Amino acid sequence: MVNMDLYNQTETVNELLARYGVKFGIYKDQTFKEQLFPFDTIPRIITNQEFLYLEKGLKQRVLALNYFINDIYSEKKIVKDNVVPEEFVYASSGYLPRCEGVCPPKGIYAHISGIDLVQGKDGEWYILEDNLRVPSGASYPMIAREFCRRSSPKTFKKHHIDDNRNYADMLRKTMDYVNTGGHTVILTPGRYNAAYFEHSYLAEKTGAHLVTGSELTVENDHLYYIDYTGKKEPVGAVYRRISDEYLDPMSFNEESVIGIPHIYDIFRKGNVALLNAPGNGVADDKGIYYFVPKMIRYYLDEEPVLKNAPTYVPYYKDDMAYVLEHFDNLVLKDVAEAGGYGVVFGNSMSKEQKADFIQLLKKEPRRFIAQEVIDFVDIDIFDEGKVVPRKADLRAFVLMADEPMVWRSGLTRFSRNPKSFIVNSSQGGGFKDTWVLSQ
Amino acid sequence: MKALQFHYSMRIRFASPVREHHFTLRCLPGSDERQRIQNLSYTVFPNEFVSLAQDSFENECIYGYSKGEHDRFEVDVRGNVTTGLSDSISAPREERAAIFKYQTWLTKPGEHLLAYRKKFDFPAAVSSYDKAYRIMEQLHGDFTYEAGATNVLTTAEEALALRKGVCQDYAHIMISLCRMFLIPARYVVGMLEGEGASHAWVEIYDSGRWYAFDPTNFLTVKNDHIKISNGRDYKDCMINQGVFCGQTTQTQEVSVVVLS
Numbered sequence: 032m033v034n035m036d037l038y039n040q041t042e043t044v045n046e047l048l049a050r051y052g053v054k055f056g057i058y059k060d061q062t063f064k065e066q067l068f069p070f071d072t073i074p075r076i077i078t079n080q081e082f083l084y085l086e087k088g089l090k091q092r093v094l095a096l097n098y099f100i101n102d103i104y105s106e107k108k109i110v111k112d113n114v115v116p117e118e119f120v121y122a123s124s125g126y127l128p129r130c131e132g133v134c135p136p137k138g139i140y141a142h143i144s145g146i147d148l149v150q151g152k153d154g155e156w157y158i159l160e161d162n163l164r165v166p167s168g169a170s171y172p173m174i175a176r177e178f179c180r181r182s183s184p185k186t187f188k189k190h191h192i193d194d195n196r197n198y199a200d201m202l203r204k205t206m207d208y209v210n211t212g213g214h215t216v217i218l219t220p221g222r223y224n225a226a227y228f229e230h231s232y233l234a235e236k237t238g239a240h241l242v243t244g245s246e247l248t249v250e251n252d253h254l255y256y257i258d259y260t261g262k263k264e265p266v267g268a269v270y271r272r273i274s275d276e277y278l279d280p281m282s283f284n285e286e287s288v289i290g291i292p293h294i295y296d297i298f299r300k301g302n303v304a305l306l307n308a309p310g311n312g313v314a315d316d317k318g319i320y321y322f323v324p325k326m327i328r329y330y331l332d333e334e335p336v337l338k339n340a341p342t343y344v345p346y347y348k349d350d351m352a353y354v355l356e357h358f359d360n361l362v363l364k365d366v367a368e369a370g371g372y373g374v375v376f377g378n379s380m381s382k383e384q385k386a387d388f389i390q391l392l393k394k395e396p397r398r399f400i401a402q403e404v405i406d407f408v409d410i411d412i413f414d415e416g417k418v419v420p421r422k423a424d425l426r427a428f429v430l431m432a433d434e435p436m437v438w439r440s441g442l443t444r445f446s447r448n449p450k451s452f453i454v455n456s457s458q459g460g461g462f463k464d465t466w467v468l469s470q
Numbered sequence: 471m472k473a474l475q476f477h478y479s480m481r482i483r484f485a486s487p488v489r490e491h492h493f494t495l496r497c498l499p500g501s502d503e504r505q506r507i508q509n510l511s512y513t514v515f516p517n518e519f520v521s522l523a524q525d526s527f528e529n530e531c532i533y534g535y536s537k538g539e540h541d542r543f544e545v546d547v548r549g550n551v552t553t554g555l556s557d558s559i560s561a562p563r564e565e566r567a568a569i570f571k572y573q574t575w576l577t578k579p580g581e582h583l584l585a586y587r588k589k590f591d592f593p594a595a596v597s598s599y600d601k602a603y604r605i606m607e608q609l610h611g612d613f614t615y616e617a618g619a620t621n622v623l624t625t626a627e628e629a630l631a632l633r634k635g636v637c638q639d640y641a642h643i644m645i646s647l648c649r650m651f652l653i654p655a656r657y658v659v660g661m662l663e664g665e666g667a668s669h670a671w672v673e674i675y676d677s678g679r680w681y682a683f684d685p686t687n688f689l690t691v692k693n694d695h696i697k698i699s700n701g702r703d704y705k706d707c708m709i710n711q712g713v714f715c716g717q718t719t720q721t722q723e724v725s726v727v728v729l730s
């Protein structure tokens with residue numbers, strides 16, 4: 032689909048995005064810098080039929096992940112039945128012993144999930160990773176769509192594109208579903224956070240209060256929001272955009288000054304909902320990723336719809352042998368790292384680097400996974416006026432209320448470097464709108 | 471069996487007043503198969519907001535918040551205990567006990583612990599209980615009790631290098647060694663007759679039950695110990711944890727009286 036009318040508005044849309052503060056912050060050399068997130072007007076287009084297939088697979092996956100987290104913090108059947116080895120759970124940085132025995136409101140641990148996928152050249156979609164902790168990114172295609180519509184209304188009249196402005200309603204429904212009685216708030220660490228734009232935008236669109244930790248207080252087993260006049264109102268749901276370790280200095284990192292003391296105690300008592308629930312990182316660990324298809328079979332008794340990228344876990348002897356034999360064809364990932372860090376390609380290492388790496392791998396096999404390099408499809412972007420192919424992935428958003436819901440849009444990120452497969456915004460990439468066709 | 475009564479008290483004085491004080495206190499002993507608690511009573515000052523909660527290791531906690539300024543913080547807990555009702559505590563689910571097989575920041579071995587481990591050569595048939603006993607015996611002989619040599623954040627590795635420390639260090643080292651032999655081991659805080667302060671010891675898992683060992687005193691726990699809390703290490707069992715606003719210094723006095 033060629034939409035010159037929209038493409039000609041690239042500059043206008045990017046100017047609007049800059050004016051509305053659509054930025055993300057990064058810390059580089061110990062100073063905080065805000066960067067624009069370059070927007071490319073050529074959309075990624077997904078047909079209705081293809082999206083229905085993705086939707087089916089994503090719902091299945093998030094459902095199984097929620098069952099898994101619940102099981103891990105309660106009965107641990109999957110460990111007992113030896114489907115997931117114990118050390119992959121207890122030695123994972125995402126597993127929090129403080130969450131043992133907790134049942135979050137309505138049993139949901141992963142309310143808002145960002146699932147990263149890529150499409151191979153053969154047309155097959157692969158799951159790259161599950162982001163369950165505090166996945167961000169939905170606000171970017173939401174606001175970009177708004178500006179695209181404004182700049183080129185006829186493009187949206189011409190095509191049957193699903194409206195993606197319902198994300199706020201889906202999020203509100205998700206928050207209301209678990210609310211234990213009281214206001215709904217979005218908890219931000221503040222304006223120096225990488226995703227502050229998103230926090231404020233989602234608060235505005237959902238009608239939730241945007242708050243920092245100092246505006247919330249726990250008294251007598253309940254959480255309260257104190258507004259600027261000093262008025263105190265009960266809070267029933269907190270969409271928290273701060274990570275587990277900073278959430279509550281009494282239960283997690285005691286040095287945290289952005290958290291709310293005792294919020295975790297009242298969460299344990301069922302007196303407030305936290306979205307997403309602390310401890311759910313146990314399921315998005317790169318080491319656990321390998322086991323997700325097994326989880327789907329274990330909990331749902333179904334075959335996984337969507338495939339994982341072919342993955343090897345050197346912890347298993349057979350996999351270790353395979354990894355050593357095919358080292359140059361694989362990408363190796365440190366399970367403890369995120370954001371495109373700790374990822375190395377076997378064929379990019381020098382002889383010495385390779386020898387060192389293999390030594391480390393043998394010493395700490397649990398720390399790494401290896402994956403086949405997927406040759407994923409290029410999609411077109413504008414680069415200085417010319418159309419060029421680049422690597423891109425798709426972050427799909429799955430929200431969990433009484434049932435899982437998949438947002439019919441998503442964040443498409445691309446690498447501006449023609450040689451790079453790494454598309455993370457923290458590595459300087461840009462983004463696109465994702466159109467899901469309604470017919 | 472033994473009938474004991476106890477009084478735990480903690481008095482903190484702040485040199486200048488503090489406010490916005492949040493606290494969690496793990497100082498309430500609970501009943502289990504080994505001990506029965508009766509007539510438990512407690513007071514906390516200041517008591518603007520005070521509640522009870524259970525943490526993930528099933529320890530009973532007092533938690534609360536005091537907004538206003540105060541220059542002292544006081545806790546008193548009293549009760550009667552019957553101890554020695556059993557030699558162990560049942561742990562019906564092994565997969566739950568497995569959490570205690572993993573080292574924490576405080577118990578993680580370094581070169582000293584790895585070298586020390588070589589002192590033990592267990593034939594395959596030795597039970598976890600007997601291994602733990604042997605570890606306790608060896609450690610008791612090689613380690614000297616000395617107050618002031620270590621502090622609350624000293625790791626097992628550091629304490630072993632010094633070869634001296636207090637009950638906390640004995641417990642951490644023993645836990646670290648047990649975990650190296652894949653025996654689930656947990657840290658226990660409690661009270662002991664004649665000790666004057668709180669005490670720390672170890673519970674190890676064997677065939678569905680937790681057995682308590684006191685490496686500081688080289689004995690298996692029977693009638694004299696009153697258990698307050700357990701966790702993976704000291705940090706899970708801190709008796710007093712707090713955050714507050716105010717530039718100040720504090721002095722703390724703790725007294726534990728156990729009478730039979």
